[in-house]
Amino acid sequence: MKVCNVCGSQVADQYTTCPNCGSTNLTVQNNAQPQMNVYQQPVGQPVYNQPVQNQKGNIGWGILGFFVPIVGLILYLVWKDSKPGDSKVAGMGALIGFGITFLFNVISIIF
Template identity: 35%
Template sequence: MFCKNCGAPMDDRAVVCPKCGVPCEQTKSEQEVVDNGGFAWGLLGCCIPLAGLILYFVWKDSKPNTAHALCVGAIVGTVINVISSIIYGILIGMSSY
């Protein structure tokens, strides 16, 4: 990496230029993390609730929107699974008579 002010070579981890002292600019990808939540993450949490909960705890601080989508998806998926299991159990119980 080179200083944008004086052109001196710099270490990639440098915060300021060692020659002129001007702060170096970080690239945009280093500055911000993409956190748009998204339907796909919620759907993953719904289809695989355990994965959704694990990823929620992994990303709750660094990607709160995505973590929220995963958590909501996991809760919805769990509720759907429980209701489906209850209905299935009732139907199987009724058909055995």
């Protein structure tokens, strides 16, 4: 598609003169709209939404899980799929927190 510089009307590519005003002062219009069918995705290569596998967990969640094991457990369950790294750290902290609480209970029962 071209645009007439004189009257501003859109002119089909095959015209060298403007059918509206007869001017030859035409410029090729930069069409910003992407043409469909041209930018088709290649067939047979589906895009998978893979979660980030080797995500490093934030140690802060482990500390939180350690001091408040129930929160760590909840975070572990909530983030299991979306944030595997943070989930693991929070779960680990909760596990250690639970373990130490259990240990203290055993010790206090014994003594």
